[in-house]
Amino acid sequence: xxxxxxxxxxxxxxxxxxxxxxxxxxxxxxxxxxxxxxxxxxxxxxxxxxxxxxxxxxxxxxxxxxxxxxxxxxxxxxxxxxxxxxxxxxxxxxxxxxxxxxxxxxxxxxxxxxxxxxxxxxxx
Numbered sequence: 001x002x003x004x005x006x007x008x009x010x011x012x013x014x015x016x017x018x019x020x021x022x023x024x025x026x027x028x029x030x031x032x033x034x035x036x037x038x039x040x041x042x043x044x045x046x047x048x049x050x051x052x053x054x055x056x057x058x059x060x061x062x063x064x065x066x067x068x069x070x071x072x073x074x075x076x077x078x079x080x081x082x083x084x085x086x087x088x089x090x091x092x093x094x095x096x097x098x099x100x101x102x103x104x105x106x107x108x109x110x111x112x113x114x115x116x117x118x119x120x121x122x123x124x
């Protein structure tokens with residue numbers, strides 16, 4: 001299983017980015033997929049998750065209303081659309097996946113698979 005994240009970069013506050021996570025070795029529509037982020041000197045924090053059996057999405061309060069997680073079954077890819085970016089969104093973003101839904105979807109410990117991370121910097 002491989003998860004390849006891309007799309008990070010430098011963006012001005014208030015700007016937008018879309019992260020992509022190309023997945024091989026599992027089908028994104030049958031696994032729970034999500035995103036975490038880690039700022040320098042901080043722990044990895046939950047950002048968003050998309051449940052395997054439904055299209056229900058879950059978000060951290062800090063990104064709710066600004067970020068949207070989605071998946072494209074034809075490309076086996078997971079996306080994170082990030083709008084209204086703030087300096088505090090600066091972090092390395094990781095895509096994740098796990099078999100079956102877990103009620104502790106916000107915990108990094110429950111995810112089996114991790115991508116390599118892509119850096120997002122929000123700065124003027």
